[in-house]
Amino acid sequence: MRHPIRTLAPCAATLATGLLLAGCGAAVEPLPEVAQGARPTAAPATKAPAAAASRVTVGGPGTACALPVSFGVAEKWTPKAVEDPENPEFAALTQQGPATVRCEVDAKPAGHVGFLRVWTAGKGPARTALEGFVKAGRNTSGVVYQESGSGAGPATEVTYTVRDELMGGTKEERAFAVSTPKGTVIVHLGGLDTAEHRAMLPAYELARTSLKAL
Template identity: 45%
Template sequence: MRGAGRGAVRGTAAVAAAALLAGCGLGTEPAGTKTEAAPGSAATRSPAAPSPAVSPSPAASASPAAKGGTVGAAGSACPLPVPVTFDTAADWEPKKVKPITDPDLEELNELLEQGTLTLGCEIDAKPAGYIGFLKVWTDDAKDTTPRAALESFVAGDDSPAKAVYRDVRVGKDGALAATEVTYLVTSALLDEQKKARALAVMTPRGPLVLELGGMDTEEHEAMLPAYELAKATLAVTAN
């Protein structure tokens, strides 16, 4: 069953992330250097600040970010198994996700599957000053719907709550029908609820789910412009 043992694996990953945050930090700069964080990012907030009450937002209110590149097509930084392309925000770094082959780390492959979907691409916000990813998940099921794909995806997440689904139009001039969900998950790293959102579209080769995460709710909301850019530029390119 997909997702079995996922909570334990996420817990292990959270401990590793905590060690990284407490130790050498997230960047690769040598000691004594400093990276300027984007306004509103986790790095600029006081760790003592109390977390506000969290509820899923009905819709994003951010304007799309400036374009940095395009992913999805063959030859791009993240070629996808479904015929979809979209633009990525400036300074965000896309990377194709591959299964882990190291025997000591193979259990982390649990994190590459959620519901019926498999992770194929991660677009890292860290170079832009944020802590989080825009992730692309796909499935080869052609007899499903965007709503069904999202329901499976949400059910496979950690302690999902208060999911709100809505039908939307995405892409240039709203050319594509899609379903979007906003919901809450419990962060294993911070031991608190945070916002999550995802969007699903159908292609001739199966569904694609675009997920926006973030270390916490404030980080998630600060990264919404990149998500809105991807939504606005989604295109199904071929059969």
């Protein structure tokens, strides 16, 4: 089922806490309680984390989100399509630079507070779209790009930190972008904080390594 957006532009700050699809007609409710998964506190190892196990894919026919790609979804993560993302009323929430958000994969059922978000942009170099996406973000610093790969071929990845105006301090975020015959796809991983972000990296790696162009 497609998940409707009922938020307005003043709620843009809630993106940092994974509330893109929450309503804003009244006071913002507290985050739902979740059974917390592992939250590493030490700096991650230099080698990439192992990909998570997957029983579900998203992006193909009959899946929750219509996308130019498909990829494996980590166990218990829940994908939902973003409805009417090109509506100008919701632009502050659904558009970032050249990209428009199409799908959210929610980590809360797996015990984490965060999302994998899938964005699409027009045809062109993946790095150009990714650079535009990051530059359009707020309070970013420490931006590092690198060329890597995905299940669909070459990819450009970026890691950076974001100053969190709601929680204070900074937190890590990252994304990768690939070019497909239907345009560029950006897969972004945020998280409530850096510990949550690092704990969700296996789901991000699963998406990157299992990605297929449709």
